[in-house]
Amino acid sequence: MAWTYLLRCADGTYYVGSTVDLEGRLWQHNHSDELGAAYTRRRRPVELVWSCFYDRVEDAFAFEKQVQGWNRRKREALIRGEWERLPDLSRRPAVQERLARQQVETDPS
Structure with a gap:
């Protein structure tokens, strides 16, 4: 225990x-x-x-x-219970930026 x-x-x-x-x-x-x-x-x-x-x-x-x-952002996601965000927060900043650009490009709104 x-x-x-x-x-x-x-x-x-x-x-x-x-x-x-x-x-x-x-x-x-x-x-x-x-x-x-x-x-x-x-x-x-x-x-x-x-x-x-x-x-x-x-x-x-x-x-x-x-x-x-873990970095600060990942620790804070854990504190908030945002389990689904943890894998992405462990990636390098360059990967984070690329993922953010891809999301903006594919967002229909």
Whole structure:
């Protein structure tokens, strides 16, 4: 039983983590100088903006590592629950621009 989670920091950046105790870990990020991550310690307060429960710790940790490699737009789509947008948001900017042009060209309106 584990969680992958996303925090929005006071400076607007995002922090991705995983834990077996979501409530306790959130408290640590906001209050503990010994147990909270160094990244969030300098960016308090932090706010939980997304979380997902997993049956296995290994799965939560694996998704944490995956999301850590994502750009801001893709993380924000995850937060909004826009699952269908995630594949396109992982493409390079040049591919994004080409897809946007193609959509405009094929849009009948």
